[in-house]
Amino acid sequence: MTIAEEVANQHPPDMAPDFTVPQHWENYTPVEHGTWDILYERQIKLLQGYAEQSFIDGLKRLDLGRGGIPEFDRLSDELEKLTGWRIVAVPCLVPDDIFFEHLANRRFPAGNFIRKRDQLDYIQEPDVFHDIFGHVPLLANPVFANYMEAYGKGGLRSLNYDCLKNLAALYWYTVEFGLIHTDKGMRIYGAGIVSSAAETRFSLEDNSPNRLKFDLERVMRTEYRIDDFQQSYFVIDSYESLFRATVDTDFGPLYENLPGMARFPVEHIENQAEVIHTGTQSYAAKGGRFAAE
Ligand SMILES: [Fe+2]
Numbered sequence: 001m002t003i004a005e006e007v008a009n010q011h012p013p014d015m016a017p018d019f020t021v022p023q024h025w026e027n028y029t030p031v032e033h034g035t036w037d038i039l040y041e042r043q044i045k046l047l048q049g050y051a052e053q054s055f056i057d058g059l060k061r062l063d064l065g066r067g068g069i070p071e072f073d074r075l076s077d078e079l080e081k082l083t084g085w086r087i088v089a090v091p092c093l094v095p096d097d098i099f100f101e102h103l104a105n106r107r108f109p110a111g112n113f114i115r116k117r118d119q120l121d122y123i124q125e126p127d128v129f130h131d132i133f134g135h136v137p138l139l140a141n142p143v144f145a146n147y148m149e150a151y152g153k154g155g156l157r158s159l160n161y162d163c164l165k166n167l168a169a170l171y172w173y174t175v176e177f178g179l180i181h182t183d184k185g186m187r188i189y190g191a192g193i194v195s196s197a198a199e200t201r202f203s204l205e206d207n208s209p210n211r212l213k214f215d216l217e218r219v220m221r222t223e224y225r226i227d228d229f230q231q232s233y234f235v236i237d238s239y240e241s242l243f244r245a246t247v248d249t250d251f252g253p254l255y256e257n258l259p260g261m262a263r264f265p266v267e268h269i270e271n272q273a274e275v276i277h278t279g280t281q282s283y284a285a286k287g288g289r290f291a292a293e
Pocket residue numbers: 126130131134135176191192
């Protein structure tokens with residue numbers, strides 16, 4: 001059983017209908033704070049030259065390296081001054097409608113538990129390190145902050161249609177695993193990458209995955225991996241262009257049509273014009289994360 005499932009099964013008595021709980025910062029142990037520090041130190045050293053600059057700026061501005069697991073209330077007060085976003089603690093993954101509602105109202109739900117020491121390199125469910133270190137720095141970027149709110153609102157509208165998988169794919173290939181062009185070259189911005197030492201290198205440097213130009217509809221029709229490194233990454237030109245793609249698109253007809261449209265396999269390339277790098281797919285072909293097991 002995963003940590004999130006354990007917590008969810010316990011039905012925390014102080015959980016509100018919107019799935020929020022008090023963070024209970026006072027309950028973290030020195031070992032748990034130490035786990036944050038180990039992960040923080042490791043990632044901050046690695047990210048120079050890999051992460052897009054406003055992500056690094058956000059980390060510093062919000063002082064996420066001051067030591068130990070951040071206190072959400074303090075962090076929210078600082079973030080709110082910058083972009084109006086706040087962090088709310090949740091004990092597990094929350095249902096889609098609740099998640100969209102939080103984002104649409106500029107609240108980011110963050111897991112309040114931290115991984116165990118034998119999970120430093122990989123954890124399937126999002127913990128406080130992934131959610132805060134990975135997601136919060138870019139919420140200090142006003143344009144990306146607007147995109148996140150637009151995504152939440154788009155998600156709420158989509159609930160009347162049968163396209164949750166399409167919405168999930170958009171989130172996955174941007175917020176979690178997005179790459180971006182910058183004047184210094186390609187960089188990472190997705191939270192799933194920036195909070196993973198191994199995927200930080202893999203996503204930008206390995207020959208195995210495809211790197212494709214971002215196209216909203218194409219992304220929403222693409223399958224994705226939840227258990228291993230991605231086999232394709234999508235590269236945006238700027239946060240502004242990502243935001244514009246979500247607000248300039250007429251989602252009504254798109255939501256109507258998406259459920260009936262074919263979905264693209266994770267490694268698929270159908271149009272050479274979209275390709276930045278054609279992946280060898282050698283990592284996946286060898287069995288990926290499970291190859292040595
Ligand atoms: Fe995440």
